[in-house]
Amino acid sequence: MRVLLITGGWSTERDVALMGAKAVQTSLEQLGHDVTVLDLKFSMNTLLSEARAHDFAFIHLHGSPGEDGMVQAMLETVGCPYQGAGPAASFLALNKTVSKCVFRENGILTADWELVTEMPKADWTPDFSYPIFVKPNLGGSSLGMSMIHSAEELRPALQKVFDLGEEAIIEPLIKGVEVTCPILGDEALPLILIKPADDAGFFDYENKYQPGVAQEICPAPIDPELAKIIQTATLKAHKALGLTGYSRGDFILTPDGKAYLLEVNTLPGMTPNSLVPQSAAEAGMSFDDLIARLIELGMEHAAQK
CATH class of the missing domain: 3.30.1490.20 (ATP-grasp fold, A domain)
Known part of the structure; x- marks a missing residue:
C-alpha cells in the first residue's frame, strides 16, 4: 500500500514524535509498503492532497495536533483510513480534565483534580x-x-x-507504583510495571525516553487477579471514551491494591523504548506484527464506517 506517515508537528512533543516515526517508517518499509513521510510542521497545507494520493495514513504525533483529533478529522474529509481513535474520542482522551470526568461517570477510579x-x-x-x-x-x-x-x-x-x-x-500524590496497560483491538495486553531509576520520584520525560533510566518490567509482577482488574478497567475506559484500534492506560497501583487511572493515551509512542511494543512482544508480536495489526484494524474501522 501507499502509506502516508504523518509525524513531527509543532507541539512540545515534536522531537518524541520524530524519534518514533523513524522506527515506524523502517517497519512499514519492511512490510512492503511505499512510505511517504510528511512532517506536519512544514507540510500542513499539503496534508489533504497527500492523503488523497495514499491508501492509508499512519499517524505518529504527540500532543496537539495529532492527539486532539484534528488530523483524524481532516483525513476523514478525503476518505483516507488511519490507525487509532477518531476525532471526538481523541479529543476526549487528550484533555485530562474531560477524560477524568468520563472515568468518574463510568465508575472508573481516578484521582481527585x-x-x-x-x-x-x-x-x-x-x-x-x-x-x-x-x-x-x-x-x-x-x-x-x-x-x-x-x-x-x-x-x-x-x-x-x-x-x-x-x-x-x-x-x-497517590503513593504507589505505576502500571501501564495497552489495548489492541478489543484485547488488553500484558501489564508493564514501571520503576523510575533516578530521584525524580515519578515517570518523567527522562525516565520515559532515555534508555536504561527507568526499569520497565513486563509482564508486571503483580497478582494475576489484580492484573485482570486493571486490564478490565483499561478496556472499560477505552470503550467509554469511544476509542478504536489501540490505546494505553496509565495507572498508579497503591499498596492496598487500588488502581487509579491517570490517563489514556490514544497515540502511544513507538520509540525503541516505548511501552506498547514491549507489551506486544510479551504477547508474542514483533514490532512489524504490531504495525501490521494497527493498519489492519484501521482499515477494518474505515470499512465499517
Whole structure:
C-alpha cells in the first residue's frame, strides 16, 4: 500500500514524535509498503492532497495536533483510513480534565483534580494536601509536570505550565507504583510495571525516553487477579471514551491494591523504548506484527464506517 506517515508537528512533543516515526517508517518499509513521510510542521497545507494520493495514513504525533483529533478529522474529509481513535474520542482522551470526568461517570477510579486556567491569587491553595502534581491539561510525555511539596512551589510550577501555553491540572500524590496497560483491538495486553531509576520520584520525560533510566518490567509482577482488574478497567475506559484500534492506560497501583487511572493515551509512542511494543512482544508480536495489526484494524474501522 501507499502509506502516508504523518509525524513531527509543532507541539512540545515534536522531537518524541520524530524519534518514533523513524522506527515506524523502517517497519512499514519492511512490510512492503511505499512510505511517504510528511512532517506536519512544514507540510500542513499539503496534508489533504497527500492523503488523497495514499491508501492509508499512519499517524505518529504527540500532543496537539495529532492527539486532539484534528488530523483524524481532516483525513476523514478525503476518505483516507488511519490507525487509532477518531476525532471526538481523541479529543476526549487528550484533555485530562474531560477524560477524568468520563472515568468518574463510568465508575472508573481516578484521582481527585482541580483545573487551573489562570494564575490564582497569592493565597490560593488546592483542596488537597501536599505533595501534589502540577501538569499541563493537554500535554503528554510528562513535559511541564512538577511534583511539589509546599505552597511556595505552587506558583512557579503553574507558571511552568502556563509558559507552554496550556492550562494546568492539579492532582494529589497517590503513593504507589505505576502500571501501564495497552489495548489492541478489543484485547488488553500484558501489564508493564514501571520503576523510575533516578530521584525524580515519578515517570518523567527522562525516565520515559532515555534508555536504561527507568526499569520497565513486563509482564508486571503483580497478582494475576489484580492484573485482570486493571486490564478490565483499561478496556472499560477505552470503550467509554469511544476509542478504536489501540490505546494505553496509565495507572498508579497503591499498596492496598487500588488502581487509579491517570490517563489514556490514544497515540502511544513507538520509540525503541516505548511501552506498547514491549507489551506486544510479551504477547508474542514483533514490532512489524504490531504495525501490521494497527493498519489492519484501521482499515477494518474505515470499512465499517
